[in-house]
Amino acid sequence: MAGNTPSDDQSDSSTGVTVKPVVNAIRILRFLTASGSPERAADIARELAINPSTCFNTLRTLVAEEMLDFDPLSKTYTTGLGLAKLVEHLVTQGQRLDVVRPLMQEFAAAHHVTVTLWRRMGNDRIVLVSSETSPGDLRIDMAIGQRLPVLMGASGRLFAGKLGLDDERLRAAFDKVRWARPLGFDDYRRQVADASGKGWAVDDGYFSAGILAIAAPVNDRAGTMAYAMSAVTFRGQHAEAEIEKLGQALRKAATKVGNILF
Structure with a gap:
């Protein structure tokens, strides 16, 4: 036919x-x-x-x-030159990620955490592009290439504030995410606003039971958030004041990462 x-x-x-x-x-x-x-x-x-x-x-x-x-x-x-520039850009990004790894390793060792770098893929997903663990500590391993909903985890609180979604569309996306423990939309929305104000975010066991994640944005030269750098550890290991210090330290480290990548 x-x-x-x-x-x-x-x-x-x-x-x-x-x-x-x-x-x-x-x-x-x-x-x-x-x-x-x-x-x-x-x-x-x-x-x-x-x-x-x-x-x-x-x-x-x-x-x-x-x-x-x-x-x-x-x-x-x-x-042509356009093709050469395209290939050069891809190679350079990989090389720059290699340069970033020692900085991630240093942060992981200093703060006894696993440090991860997430890249935004469109409006609905993030992908793990790099992960470094702290030597001598109990490890939290995450597979490179792992993809998650963009709203999930500490990084999700940061990306959510950059997507430009109204409450209705944010709620629709939020309802599709499977959380490890109950989380209301109003609470999530407050956490997104809090993250936007502080410049770093926290996920206290909602992404994965027993896991605490802190994330800070990695911006490009135009100020657009392209990556999120996260510090991952076990819940209960850090007091609230220590989490605050860790968030501020991570924000500074993420700025350095942005300067290297872009």
């Missing part, structure tokens, strides 16, 4: 929907990167078995987006 036939622009596969123009663009970028030499549009189209007209239009788009460079004299294409 005609209604079951994929269009020229997309096709179904075992992994979901494949958008053909995007696939063509990626194949062209891979080909030119592997080739390492200038290539003509006709040769690229023939090598990759892409319709010549489609290939030409894709190449023009990639040039316009600075992913490729076009030489009008030889009429050839090479990888």
Whole structure:
């Protein structure tokens, strides 16, 4: 039946929907990167078995987006500065995370906590990108790549204040989160406001029973919160005054992390 036939622009596969123009663009970028030499549009189209007209239009788009460079004299294409900058940015971020780790290790050892770094992924998730434990102490291990709802944990109190949600939408997102112990929305909202005022937040066993987490924002150069740096320990190990000092120390450390990452 005609209604079951994929269009020229997309096709179904075992992994979901494949958008053909995007696939063509990626194949062209891979080909030119592997080739390492200038290539003509006709040769690229023939090598990759892409319709010549489609290939030409894709190449023009990639040039316009600075992913490729076009030489009008030889009429050839090479990888562009935009692609190099994109790759450089990704590598640099990884290298900067490596530079941040000693600072996290130092904080973990000094305060006998596990230090984690969470990155915001869209409006609904955060992902763990780095974790350092205190040597000699009972460890709280968390897997790199772990994803959580953006509102969850101490970091969630910080991100919640940056999402720009009204009470109705915040309540809807809050109701989807499974808390380790009962937490009312009004209490959560007060904790979000308190975190915004202090510059750091606390989750006292709501994320995970028996676990106390303190978080501070890591901002980029524009002042936008891109990461949250958390100190994780067991409940009952710190008095309220000690938690206050730990929060202030974490806020200063998170500022240093932001200066390194951005």
